[in-house]
Amino acid sequence: MALFEAHDLHLRFGDRVVLENVSLAFEAGKLSGIMGPNGAGKTTCFNVLTGRYKPDRGRVLFDGRDITGRSPQAIARLGVARSFQLMTLFDEFTVFENVAIALPATRVRGGDALSQAYADPALVADALDILDKVGLADRADDEAKSLTYGARRALEIAVALACQPKLLFLDEPTAGLGSDGRARLADLVRKLKGLLTIVIIEHDMQFLFSLADEISVIHWGQVIARGTPAELKGNPWVEASNLGRLN
Amino acid sequence: MLASWLFFASVPLWIERVGLYQYLGVEILIFATYALAFNLVLGHAGLPSFGHGAFFGIGAYAFGLAQFNIVPNLWICLGVATLATAASGALVAAFISHRRGIYYALMTIAFGQIFWFVAIKAHSITGGEDGLLKIARLPVSLGVASFDLKENVALYYFVLVIFVGVSLLLWRLVHSPFGRIVKAIKQNETRARFIGYDVWRYKAAVLVISAGLSGLAGALFAMAQTSAFPDVMSLHYSGYVVMMTLVGGGLVSFWGPVIGAGAFFLARDVIGALTTGWMLWFGLLFVVLVLFKPEGLAGMFASFTQRARKAAPISAARAQPQAGE
Numbered sequence: 001m002a003l004f005e006a007h008d009l010h011l012r013f014g015d016r017v018v019l020e021n022v023s024l025a026f027e028a029g030k031l032s033g034i035m036g037p038n039g040a041g042k043t044t045c046f047n048v049l050t051g052r053y054k055p056d057r058g059r060v061l062f063d064g065r066d067i068t069g070r071s072p073q074a075i076a077r078l079g080v081a082r083s084f085q086l087m088t089l090f091d092e093f094t095v096f097e098n099v100a101i102a103l104p105a106t107r108v109r110g111g112d113a114l115s116q117a118y119a120d121p122a123l124v125a126d127a128l129d130i131l132d133k134v135g136l137a138d139r140a141d142d143e144a145k146s147l148t149y150g151a152r153r154a155l156e157i158a159v160a161l162a163c164q165p166k167l168l169f170l171d172e173p174t175a176g177l178g179s180d181g182r183a184r185l186a187d188l189v190r191k192l193k194g195l196l197t198i199v200i201i202e203h204d205m206q207f208l209f210s211l212a213d214e215i216s217v218i219h220w221g222q223v224i225a226r227g228t229p230a231e232l233k234g235n236p237w238v239e240a241s242n243l244g245r246l247n
Numbered sequence: 248m249l250a251s252w253l254f255f256a257s258v259p260l261w262i263e264r265v266g267l268y269q270y271l272g273v274e275i276l277i278f279a280t281y282a283l284a285f286n287l288v289l290g291h292a293g294l295p296s297f298g299h300g301a302f303f304g305i306g307a308y309a310f311g312l313a314q315f316n317i318v319p320n321l322w323i324c325l326g327v328a329t330l331a332t333a334a335s336g337a338l339v340a341a342f343i344s345h346r347r348g349i350y351y352a353l354m355t356i357a358f359g360q361i362f363w364f365v366a367i368k369a370h371s372i373t374g375g376e377d378g379l380l381k382i383a384r385l386p387v388s389l390g391v392a393s394f395d396l397k398e399n400v401a402l403y404y405f406v407l408v409i410f411v412g413v414s415l416l417l418w419r420l421v422h423s424p425f426g427r428i429v430k431a432i433k434q435n436e437t438r439a440r441f442i443g444y445d446v447w448r449y450k451a452a453v454l455v456i457s458a459g460l461s462g463l464a465g466a467l468f469a470m471a472q473t474s475a476f477p478d479v480m481s482l483h484y485s486g487y488v489v490m491m492t493l494v495g496g497g498l499v500s501f502w503g504p505v506i507g508a509g510a511f512f513l514a515r516d517v518i519g520a521l522t523t524g525w526m527l528w529f530g531l532l533f534v535v536l537v538l539f540k541p542e543g544l545a546g547m548f549a550s551f552t553q554r555a556r557k558a559a560p561i562s563a564a565r566a567q568p569q570a571g572e
Contacts, residue, residue: 072440073444076443090434092434106428107444112423113426115424117424117426
């Protein structure tokens, strides 16, 4: 049984069907990709999987537990973290605090209104380790909003990592990055691969094909193909979808 | 922090020499306490509440009613006022904590108006528009000794003690894990939710704490005035505390609301001595500040005196693991 499974998800906004019969499975320890053109329903799919929207029909299972329709915070606490396509950071916090606030150690002390925040040296060390991993340790004291775009992308991932998830969803981590930034981000993802289960949404085919163990292609709100990069290379549907010929 | 407390402690010694009067000091301190409590919601949590006057008023009424109907003991009455207001804060929070921005603001106005209306109409409990009169300034009993608060100077020092207590408590609160999480929610509710925080509960808790402390300030005001009236619950009184907080710079500075409360009452008395239209001038000051210096008086002060000392860099904690903040 896979770590994360979705069965027959349906979602409609008004009379528009956004997801139809979407079934996905992400194996533990693997890096899976979700590919498809703009507006195909990739991000909506993520939003259903992470609790932002409730599906009209279908089930979502994580670690053998039914999490369909649970709140984002409940799903996050079970060990599912995500990044966002549009940057979603705590802009006025320092880089350090962005990560520190997301650590479970901070969260469990949320009712503590009397002691100093981040007084625990172990917590500080944890946060700095994560920043080290994404290459931002030397920017720890800078405000998040002062970072360059590429660095903010890395911080976006660092915040998700700070949740110490079993499963990490990355929503278009390369959005808006140049080829340099892409290469750096690919290195980072490669470093994380194997340490935890990762699912990436991406429409950059090259990026995904070089990293993923398995890819699902979504188009018109449905999964139209699924397989390893090698299997998908020759698939006419995938090619047509990626070139925008399926509209 | 210590400097501002010492400053306030010295006020009764000179306030009459500069042509003002002791009661003004009492008013400023009470409203400074109230504005600090209000700023927990507006400045620290980023929740625009325009109905906070209701909590201030409920505290005042609860203090009066407790001393008439329960027992005329200062501590018990202050406690009742705080708890009753926190409870009404919880009631409001239950209805509005899933809202944000303008919707939150509108809901707080609506609830503020409801409480205000009830205060005017429930004649048999609140005295309606005549107010609740003959509220006593109860003596401070400490077991072995008892102090009388009938003199304004004595009341001033008692209010100062409460002010110090409330400001210490709030200072602790905003720098605690709870306070930082609230600050995170202010910046990005969505992200806070997706890193596992139950945003609703934090927003509700903030409103309850702020309401309770506003009620405590309201109780002190009932003592100062020896009565409680519905007008402090009205929309424009709720607006005053917003003005105090913004003029003072509550959005950027912990002490901003205190500066704002001082500026507000000084403007009332000093400009008010020259013209009955003092609110026009204070209003203009408000407009000018919001347009050109949204950080308020505290922000101006900070730009003059250089940036406040920066916190010890967190990266230093690595070399010296004990030094972490």
